[in-house]
Amino acid sequence: MSEAKKAVEKHANGKPVTGTEDEGPMSGYSSGFFSDSSSSSMERSPRNLAGMNRAEPFALDPLPVEPRSPNADTDWIKEVQGSNAFIEGLSQNKGGVLSNEPADCVEFQKGAIVNEKDIEENMLAGKIVVIRSVNKAAIGLVLPDVTLDNVAKLFKGSDGEYKVRNSKTGQFAHMTIPKMIEYMKENEKCIENDNVNIMNLLSFECTKITRVSSTIKLPLFVQNLSMIKQLKAAINERFGTLKTGSFATSDATPREREWLKKLKNHIPSYENFYIISMKGAFTDLHVDFGGTFVYYFVHDGKKVFYVAPPTAENIEAYRQLEITGKSMWTDNPKMLKNFRKIELNPGDLAFIPTQWLHFVYTPCNSLVYGGNFLTESKLNEHYKMMEIEEECLKNKSGKSEEMFKNFWDMQFAYLKLVYLNGAISMRKANVLLLGSYQSVGYQFLTTLIEKIHEPTINGLFSTDDKTELLNMLERVLSKKKFDMKKPFKSEFTPKLVGKQTSSNPVEALSIKRKAEMKSPSEIPSTKKPFKE
Template sequence: MAAAPLYCVCRQPYDVSRFMIECDICKDWFHGSCVQVEEHHAVDIDVYHCPNCDVVHGPSLMKRRNNWHRHDYTEPDDGSKPVQAGTSVFIKELQNRTFASGEEILMRMNGEQVTPRYLERHSFNYPIVVTEMEGLGLKLPAPTFSVKDVEQYVGGDKVIDVIDVARQADSKMKLSEFIKYFTKSHRPKVLNLISLEFSDTKMSELVEVPDVAQKMSWVENYWPDDSFFPKPFVQKYCLMGVRDSYTDFHIDFGGTSVWYHVLWGEKIFYLIKPTPANLALYEAWSSSPNQSEVFFGDKVDKCYKCVVPQGTTLLIPTGWIHAVLTSQDCMAFGGNFLHNLNIGMQLRCYEMERRLKTPDLFKFPYFEAICWYVAKNLLEMLKELREDNCPPPTYLVEGVKALISALKTWLKREVTEPTSEVPDNIRPNHLIKELTKEIRYVEVTFGSNGCPATRSTLERLCQARRARRAARRLREQQRQAPKLPSNLDILEQHTREVLKRLEVGPLEEDQAFCAKVHGKLNKVSTASAAAAAESLEDNHLRLMLVNGRIIRWEFTTLLSTLQCCCVVHLIYQGSVVICSCSWKKKSGHKYRNNHIVFSICRDRPTSPSTEEAIQGMLSMAGLLCPSKDAAQHQCRLQGDKSPMDSQGNSSSEAWDNQGLPSPLSRSHATSPETEYQYCDPSMSPPLHPSKRHAPNPPPISNQATKGKRPKKGMATAKQRLGKILKLNRHSRVFV
């Protein structure tokens, strides 16, 4: 394989990204940076001599100037050719022209008045001038910020595009070279820099775009973070131009709206309305071969002159045709943004660019892709408005209609010109169909043009949007916020905590655990719950409930006796459920009507294991039965020797009828010799007739089931506990 040819004095291969010039003597090519020839100077050289040939043949020969009104200044000045835009003669004639005053079309406002809501109400069809920046949301460096500061923040090696104003042609050079040119007192040429986008540099931190541009921007609102296409950066430009810099009439790419702020210096704008007639004239003028020889302001009815001094901000709406003259050295900041208010005009400008075959460098990056993203989001917006029975404003209906037409055209064009700017996560035909449905619904329900953008309509629209956003934020906060434990969650949490204490060693009071739960649930108290809690011992788990919900709990232990007791006071539809548990107390369990009173107790073993601790806790669910002696002893301690009161009712029923907790549920000391025996419930010893279970006991009534059979997924305490700890009948150990 042959080696690549080498060029220049540096003997490097050809690099397409670097400017090179050919020597007319030796025919070798040289990098402009190696031989100190800048690209914009190369057009002035008639015969170039490289450094080697310069020694023999002398210096390079420069072109001779023959005129001051043509882009090619070597043409003879015979007076037959008209003046071309940008030349020194053209600038003088332009300054002597008379124009309609910009005050006829300009809207002068304070910064705090320029808001998206104001523009939605009153439209954005005329330029806005802001002299009081307060409230505009625009952040800029101090007026003392210089071009050298730009070089420091951006970097002198950054390659930029500059415009040679006299030739209306662009060339590339390093930013450091442009700064040297700008700071010289003698400037043989007029160079203008208008395309320095600095969003990816350190200078971006010094500038914040106006709030209205930020909030309305399609790129900021609709461009997804996971897009296959790179995100367009068009909102932060630094414009540095010397005196007599001129940019001929144009429409900003994609019909974008523009914001300009003059940091220091002065600019003069020549503005033309984007009427259908003016747009047609502009397209014909742009495609004509003698475009630079015809001043477009003379072809329209009115061209308005607007002077923008230092410290003034100008906002230009979609589609406005404008030219710019720098009357004195100037630094300005600006940016472009697409929005919902003038979708139709934006699409028309884009199609005009396509017909004029505008190079991609001067077009909005991925304009079609962002239109697909916008269509997807507007579809969701229309659906939300339909759900709220709120008609969309007229500008949105007309914009969506224009967008549907453009999307259909682009899909048809994909067959012959596959540019494929359709995002992968979008179904184009389905999206167009759904948008068409929504527009048809609006036309049938609210008329052909939707609803006029009246103040009341927009206020309802804003209120609906705010309500949806508030509901969305609330749902997100609820998902992110820690979920409050349910009754069964608290019991399980307490059980796990007890087992953990038994497994690791002596019981110790966990102040952090108690404080955490106590702080969440200690909000409401009732007299009945407080009265019940006062009668409990200090080493209890105290739960206070109202309407079936635990509103307060407390958990303490007695370190001296190594006891752990829990008393659960539950209320379900007026039914009382009381559970007492102590490692030094033993009792049985019993059912009374639809009330449950069960107490699980066991001696704390000398060296407790997890299995033994679990068995003691599982008796709460009725999975273990106490021995006969233990049951009789519990009945004796609870005063069950005389179960009938004076009316013939059991003492427990009398308490239940009063809606109070039965005294049978209180914990009492038991003999430490009493032991538990594992047994199947079907093999339990016969109980007293008043204590036996009913043949088919009715389901326990609670707040969730309302007396009916529990629905699927609504487990009882026993079922939930059974899921956690499954019975191993062979090994007599729960795992």
């Protein structure tokens, strides 16, 4: 028999029951629950409880309540990422799971004079840079004047459909931009309604929509640092060269032109993304593909980033989650303590360096412009993230479409048309490659040697092509007198290094250097410059 029923029976027998200290007060019940609607007192009419001899105040023991979980405020992190319960917990930061401390970043307030060189130096030093209400013209950024109200006019339905991710389920649909905007407006209460999907458009890269992309200019230092931008410029320059002088009549020119066209068609574009997100959209923990740098400008709405620095501990924890297909929230929630918060409002611009871990929440409908780029000064970091992504692909915990497309072919192309082009000119002028120029060369050499035999896209590079490029790279890095007409012999004589040997001079160099290096990122000292 329930405690409540026992209490009523005691009253029926003329034995009123009052609450004791042990039993606790009758909290949670209103006086009207046991009285006539016309009465606000605790007196009970005889007709209310048949069989009672008199009406008098009384109290019931509280009904048994299921004990509250000691983790009730943090249980939301165990929900399906993107579900209503998860998004509600995330938006309210229930249980204080997430830090409200601002991220350690270099922040320029509205009206501050922003030095372009300072931004570049801070980014390359691994610091996040945030510019509040940025003066776009001051850093060379040019964008269309667009908001959620007019973006559907800028991008028409005829521009095509794009993959849109449902934050609640992780599944994808295909929508045009106008359809996406229409859906957003029709479903303002998407978090509260289980039947409404929270859509997040992350894959819309508009470079091929030239009527829009032709009006966009990236910040100048992004143009200068981006390996892909430099590669495209080198291809266009080479096309121009082939139209002049002896090149115009050379039998080899048509073949080279064809190769350049093929290369140009296979260069991926990650420079001009428009991200359209519904209120409540959530992007889970990730490092951007290939460890690329990220720039991010908020046109409309708001974004909340949670970021963690690329320490060895954080990167290894991230790697373990990625290769096993596990979730930080359920399998390693201790990681959450490493994240700090960045809020971005309309007009704010953020630059996120390579390898920073982050996840993103959208508190209201938003429109963002952004892009990704590689830089040669951080090759080691880019290569490290590619190794993780390739490991995930092998373990089937990752997908090829989530990786930097044609990454290694782009590295060989950059080596051929950008790096070696400049390095050969320097060596012809009797200038040795030192400092960062030398370290970049060694990073190319010791990494790309392992990619010689990997398949290439559409026959861009044969194994012989790759070997020839790396042999030339070794030649320009050598301290020997540079003479293109003389045969070159490697100064790294093939010899036994552990159990590894090689008769190929490039492979021998790679094996020797890797055996000598304390870490993969170590480079030769340049404190004492060499002179020829």
